[in-house]
Amino acid sequence: MRTKHLQAVIFGPQGSGKGTQGSLLSERLNIPLIGAGDLFRAEMADKKSTLGQLVGQYVNQGLLVPDELVNAVMARHLKRMDLAHGFILDGYPRNVEQATTLDRILQINLAIHIKIDDEDVIRRLNGRWQCPECKSVYHETEAPPAKKGICSLCGEKLFRREDDKEEVIKQRLKAYHYMTAPLANYYRQRGVLLAINGAQPIHYVFEDIVKKISKLGFVT
Numbered sequence: 001m002r003t004k005h006l007q008a009v010i011f012g013p014q015g016s017g018k019g020t021q022g023s024l025l026s027e028r029l030n031i032p033l034i035g036a037g038d039l040f041r042a043e044m045a046d047k048k049s050t051l052g053q054l055v056g057q058y059v060n061q062g063l064l065v066p067d068e069l070v071n072a073v074m075a076r077h078l079k080r081m082d083l084a085h086g087f088i089l090d091g092y093p094r095n096v097e098q099a100t101t102l103d104r105i106l107q108i109n110l111a112i113h114i115k116i117d118d119e120d121v122i123r124r125l126n127g128r129w130q131c132p133e134c135k136s137v138y139h140e141t142e143a144p145p146a147k148k149g150i151c152s153l154c155g156e157k158l159f160r161r162e163d164d165k166e167e168v169i170k171q172r173l174k175a176y177h178y179m180t181a182p183l184a185n186y187y188r189q190r191g192v193l194l195a196i197n198g199a200q201p202i203h204y205v206f207e208d209i210v211k212k213i214s215k216l217g218f219v220t
């Protein structure tokens, strides 16, 4: 069987571990992981970019960046990159409208959907504590520090990110289901959807992905 390069998007709710899986996969396959967030930060940091300044106006007010702008930033960066040996795109597209635009820029041959129930997301994120100093992340039940509330590595007092509070998580999940979940249908219809059970431990999720993409004929 001929193998092909992975030209993938990866998506799932926050707390699904999609970022971790994306970077593990990128290392294993030696292909770039393109984080939409990083491209946006780079664009906004570029003082000469009119596009970046426009985006900044929305971001600084905490507003959703319109699809037209999101698509323009992504197109600009993606067209400059050497993606001949494959890539994984994380954080874009976020909705069907963006996905149809992406299809005009790049050929996507796999959409990895990391699936996880809302209750599991809430349990994972709600119990999370972070170290302000070394950025280590702990979990009340799954990865507790040796001493409650104290970083095991550097001894700093741990804190809970605003994003990890239950009400905030619930709001974001609602937005996710409304905008991003229809992506699964879109990619299913195109025959490129790969659904993965994200409720398993990180290592199992990763092995699951590798096994399945290898079966599909991708270079692993």
Ligand SMILES: [Zn+2]
Pocket (backbone or CB within 6 Å): 131, 132, 133, 134, 135, 136, 151, 152, 153, 154, 155, 156
């Ligand atoms: Zn620390």
